[in-house]
Amino acid sequence: MSLIAAAPALPLHQAGPYVAAAYIVFVVLILVYVAILALRVSRTEKDVVALRDELDSREPTDDPDPERERVAV
Amino acid sequence: MRTALTILRKDLRLELRTFETLPAMVLLSLASFVIFHFALARATVDGQLAAGVLTVTLLFAALLGVNRLFVAEREQGGFDAFLLAPVDRTSLLIAKATALFLFLIVLEVIALPAFDLLLLGSSLGRSLGGLVVLLLLADLGIAVIGTLVSAIAVQTRARDLIGPIIGLPLLIPALIATARGSGPLLLGHGATFPQGKWLLVLALYDSVFALLAYAVFDYLLED
Amino acid sequence: MLAPIYSRGLRGLALATVATIGVALGLVFFYAPLDADQGFVQKIFYIHVPLAIVSLGGYILGALFAIGHLRTGDRKWDMRSYVAIHMALIFSVGGLITGSIWAKASWGHWWVWDEPTLVSYLIVVLLFATYQPLRFSIEDPERQARYASVFAVVAGAFVPLNFIAVRLAQAYVHPRVLAAGHLPPSMGLTFAVSLIGIALLYVTLWKLELAAKSSRMQVRRLRREVLGDTAVRPLGRSAAPS
Numbered sequence: 001m002s003l004i005a006a007a008p009a010l011p012l013h014q015a016g017p018y019v020a021a022a023y024i025v026f027v028v029l030i031l032v033y034v035a036i037l038a039l040r041v042s043r044t045e046k047d048v049v050a051l052r053d054e055l056d057s058r059e060p061t062d063d064p065d066p067e068r069e070r071v072a073v
Numbered sequence: 074m075r076t077a078l079t080i081l082r083k084d085l086r087l088e089l090r091t092f093e094t095l096p097a098m099v100l101l102s103l104a105s106f107v108i109f110h111f112a113l114a115r116a117t118v119d120g121q122l123a124a125g126v127l128t129v130t131l132l133f134a135a136l137l138g139v140n141r142l143f144v145a146e147r148e149q150g151g152f153d154a155f156l157l158a159p160v161d162r163t164s165l166l167i168a169k170a171t172a173l174f175l176f177l178i179v180l181e182v183i184a185l186p187a188f189d190l191l192l193l194g195s196s197l198g199r200s201l202g203g204l205v206v207l208l209l210l211a212d213l214g215i216a217v218i219g220t221l222v223s224a225i226a227v228q229t230r231a232r233d234l235i236g237p238i239i240g241l242p243l244l245i246p247a248l249i250a251t252a253r254g255s256g257p258l259l260l261g262h263g264a265t266f267p268q269g270k271w272l273l274v275l276a277l278y279d280s281v282f283a284l285l286a287y288a289v290f291d292y293l294l295e296d
Numbered sequence: 297m298l299a300p301i302y303s304r305g306l307r308g309l310a311l312a313t314v315a316t317i318g319v320a321l322g323l324v325f326f327y328a329p330l331d332a333d334q335g336f337v338q339k340i341f342y343i344h345v346p347l348a349i350v351s352l353g354g355y356i357l358g359a360l361f362a363i364g365h366l367r368t369g370d371r372k373w374d375m376r377s378y379v380a381i382h383m384a385l386i387f388s389v390g391g392l393i394t395g396s397i398w399a400k401a402s403w404g405h406w407w408v409w410d411e412p413t414l415v416s417y418l419i420v421v422l423l424f425a426t427y428q429p430l431r432f433s434i435e436d437p438e439r440q441a442r443y444a445s446v447f448a449v450v451a452g453a454f455v456p457l458n459f460i461a462v463r464l465a466q467a468y469v470h471p472r473v474l475a476a477g478h479l480p481p482s483m484g485l486t487f488a489v490s491l492i493g494i495a496l497l498y499v500t501l502w503k504l505e506l507a508a509k510s511s512r513m514q515v516r517r518l519r520r521e522v523l524g525d526t527a528v529r530p531l532g533r534s535a536a537p538s
Contacts, residue, residue, distance in 0.1 A: 047519060277457065
């Protein structure tokens with residue numbers, strides 16, 4: 001089915017770069033976004049690890065029985 | 074409705090006493106006409122070119138009015154007083170939009186003859202009626218969007234900037250209809266009434282945004 | 297009340313996206329016939345139009361979430377709206393660039409005013425580009441969210457009106473592949489698969505972004521609780537919902 005042309009079509013070897021460019025733009029946009037997200041996720045991961053570390057290194061201060069007193073080590 | 078009328082009367086009285094906004098709008102329009110005369114370097118303009126000049130000039134004059142619309146409320150605590158009053162909040166929208174609409178009409182009463190004299194070469198006669206109808210519909214749209222945008226902008230930090238950058242894209246359909254609708258009217262022996270489709274677009278635009286503004290305005294005033 | 301888990305179902309969604317886009321690319325380059333007049337250049341159609349359509353859908357989605365936010369006052373709807381519009385803007389940039397490339401390849405100019413769809417699209421993007429500056433200019437987070445939602449609703453209603461007005465304004469319409477109305481079935485299938493693929497991509501990225509944001513917020517809260525108020529740098533002014 002013929003579609004109405006608005007201008008002469010480019011021959012294949014000339015059209016190739018344009019089509020490639022369009023799809024490359026699409027891929028690049030996705031990849032840039034993935035990279036940004038990767039940066040954010042790595043920061044969050046570091047924070048979570050630091051939190052875990054902090055919690056592990058704390059003394060067991062949440063003593064279930066507050067009446068008990070530590071008198072000697 | 075009575076609240077809206079009260080606020081409207083307050084704004085009109087304020088304008089009549091201080092003459093802040095309207096003279097500025099008129100002067101801006103007249104200055105624009107002069108600038109266009111020199112920028113376009115023609116004895117007269119007609120047709121679509123004239124329509125473009127007229128539309129753009131009216132738009133920028135309207136923006137002046139839009140920027141000033143809520144300033145008094147913001148700076149003198151009018152918003153707080155209004156929120157405390159046991160009234161329907163959308164009456165503020167109706168009052169301000171009507172005020173802006175009236176300002177635009179007064180502006181056009183002065184600017185159109187000036188436009189005719191300065192740039193059109195006094196050829197407006199026959200198509201004036203059609204042009205007025207078109208401009209009335211356009212003014213309605215500008216008034217609604219202008220009020221909405223002004224209410225949003227007045228609470229931000231970059232007050233004078235946010236209003237225009239949001240308002241201009243929103244107004245584009247109305248401006249397209251105004252410019253394209255008035256083009257044939259401003260030809261020497263052109264049409265006397267705008268094409269139906271432009272009036273329809275403006276009517277649709279006005280209805281949709283008037284209803285929408287009515288629906289969302291409350292949320293802008295919450296504390 | 298537990299925060300929603302945005303990454304639920306994300307893996308399946310991502311796999312579906314990859315599969316669909318993979319199939320779409322195969323169809324585009326190995327199955328869809330060459331257009332009789334535009335030739336190989338017409339292949340851009342399969343990436344440009346889905347990007348544009350999905351981005352417009354994204355704006356409408358943002359408007360719908362904004363309505364949810366205004367009606368419930370729950371800020372999580374605002375976050376969904378924000379991410380929807382943000383993502384749609386990114387897709388729009390892709391749509392505009394690919395559209396421009398197609399224009400250059402088809403008609404020799406990087407931009408053409410004769411294409412009502414492209415022009416309407418530019419106007420819509422110009423409007424939504426003001427969304428973030430608007431948010432940034434309002435400091436109070438609750439007010440920022442509310443005003444942004446009002447804007448999103450108005451801007452969403454604007455989209456169809458804008459297309460109508462611009463289309464009416466064209467003196468003549470350059471027949472476009474879709475406007476011509478008759479796509480051969482093989483092209484139609486390829487287009488449909490591409491559209492679904494891009495739509496899935498949008499939803500995947502939307503969920504991903506929300507998951508990242510939500511985690512970030514939870515971690516901030518945890519840091520404040522565990523390490524004290526001083527461990528958390530104040531957010532300062534920000535356009536993003538917090």
